[in-house]
Amino acid sequence: MTHINVAARKEAVVGRASRIKSALAIAFIGDVCLVFLGLVVGHWLRFQSGIFSLDRLGLISGGIDSSEPLEDYLGLIVFGSILLSCTYLVMDLYDPRNLLRYRATVLIVTRAMALWLAVYLGLSLVLKFNPPISRIYAVCSTLSAAILVLVWRYLYLMFIRLGDGFFGLRKRVAFLGWSQVVNHLVKSVESDRGDQHCIVGYISETGDNSGQAAGSNIPLLGHVSELGEILSVRSIDILIQANSQADVSEMIRNCNICDREMVQFKLMPNRFHMMIAGLHLETICDVSILGVNQGPLERPINRLMKRGIDIIGSIFGLVFSVPLIILFGALVYIESPGPILYRQTRTGRRGRNFEILKIRSMRLNAEAHGGVQWAKKGDDRRLRIGAFMRGTNIDEVPQFWNVLKGDMSLVGPRPERPELICRFQNEIPHYNSRLSVKPGITGWAQINGLRGDTDLTERVRHDLYYIENWSLIGDFMIMIRTFSVQKNAY
Secondary structure (H helix, E strand, C coil): CCHHHHHHHHHHHHHHHHHHHHHHHHHHHHHHHHHHHHHHHHHHHHHHCCCCCHHHHCCCCCCCCCCCCHHHHHHHHHHHHHHHHHHHHHCCCCCHHHCCCHHHHHHHHHHHHHHHHHHHHHHHHHHCCCCCCCHHHHHHHHHHHHHHHHHHHHHHHHHHCCCCHHHHCCEEEEEECCCHHHHHHHHHHHHCCCCCEEEEEEEECCCCCCCCCCCCCCCEEEEHHHHHHHHHHCCCCEEEECCCCCCHHHHHHHHHHHHHCCCEEEECCCCCCCCCCCEEEEEECCEEEEEECCCHHHCHHHHHHHHHHHHHHHHHHHHHHHHHHHHHHHHHHHHCCCCCEEEEEEECHHHCEEEEEEECCECCCCCCCCCCCCCCCCCCCECHHHHHHHHHCHHHCCHHHHHHHCCCEEECCCCCCHHHHHHHHHHCCCHHHHHHCCCEEECHHHHCCCCCCCCHHHHHHHHHHHHHCCCHHHHHHHHHHHCCCCCCCC
């Protein structure tokens, strides 16, 4: 490796980092300007537009003049702008990983605005600002600043995506070897326009390079014996080794080459998932031990918040679903006289069995001859009304009762039957890790079309991703998307 190549590589790395910093700086400056403008617009809406004239409405103004001049409010506007900009910083709006993700930007801005409103009004009571802050002004400023910042960020993202600037901000990734996990990762990156990675290609570990990336348009960059040259010529930023069970000496060699070429070296789990999101280093008697930390839902405060949402949501769900249960229960009885509700044993958190409730969608004694099995497309056991109920999830609305009882949650992995779990736990690695949380009416796998007779490995992978990356906001997003995605049920 020549000094010229090393210098060129260093220049490329520094150049990409500089472009990212510049893009974030522009985003920050634009946000600050739009926040200030939003607070000025809020002042206009409250005091000058006449929309919120308390005198005109005949209401008591609470000691706040209904026509405060902008000059008197200028100090409060500057203070509010600084406070909101700091809130954006604290909530990681300027994390490079969020720069190209508009959905993440919307979530952060929404949470930051809610926090800012509470702090802004709280400080006004403690510090006794003069003039005092109007609560209507604060709300108007919150809405106007949020709208302006989100519109600006959307237009800025569209501008970044023009030409080569978008890819210039992405890290160039290459894979050492190929596997099904790599294939899935490639598809995920290609389908996510906001991802910060750009897949360059893969490097073969064997002499036979044919068919490794079958069905993929990812190019072969060369053989591992040429690793150093490939990393330099292709300006790779990250090298991911697909085979985590490769020879240790080979991995050390590859890692050293990456270190020399200023390339990040990462190792991919050998199987589809290894529950390593919580991997951390701890010390026992001066000896370092690497292990898996507790997941988010192992923390009592998170479980308490999730349970509170479950109770409130299940009560509302039961109230609004009673008419559906009565209507479709009557249709089921007309087509197939017998019990309207169907009880079935499922396995919940930590392997505890419970009886799940559903509106019956199949004929009586549907499993009398075939035994335990999944419903399939064109299943002749279904009732005519049952096909519609299963496709729209109406048959599952009685499960709000299971949620209220505590057997299930609104969001989580779908519960399976004990007979199927006994089979799957021996066929699919980490299958029983799903049982570390309560099962749900809907979940991350379900909104991605993985339900019914679909790829079980993919479904488990999505369930484990949800368990490792749980958040309250994520649960709300899954519930919202449940009503907008096309179901895959039979």
